[in-house]
Amino acid sequence: MGLRIYGNRQLKTLPGQMTRPTPARVREALFNIWQGDVVGCRWLDLCAGSGVMGAEALCRGAIAAVGIEQSGRACAIVRDNWRQVATPEQSWRVIQGDVAQRLRSLAGQQFDRIYFDPPYASDLYQPVLGAIAQHQLLAAGGELAVEHSPQRQDFQASSGLVVCRVKLYGNTALTFFQNPETP
16 A cells, blocks of 8 residues: 655555545645745654655755654654655654654654654644653744644644644645744
């Protein structure tokens, strides 16, 4: 099983419903919004699933990508996909474990673009947003996109993060947060 990304590249995905890849039109919309900001950026992919968002970022010129994913099987797929698309000039790594806990290990690093796509019914939204703010993972001038159900509005910006836009795409919503500090 697979799906296609930028440059008509085929990626592997996990069979069944273990992961829910971001729909193609949502991916395209996100990268259109961020089109001028991906080249040379540091990308963080949270609840990475098959790694499609990080792979797309690498294909579009991100200099580095880090993914965090709970499932060991999914981490293996992310590694395969990122290995396939990354150039020798790009760095990447995949971290297995609970996303809210593993964010601590990234303290001291900053990312220009963060994509967070947890299971829609999970209770990860607030703890992860809090950890991103607490560990100052979003670079000054950076943006974070959170994928969620349009019916889910029960999470809020944490200190140091400001909502800058909300986009709806059928059964998928993206809430964008900024680090308001200027670079």
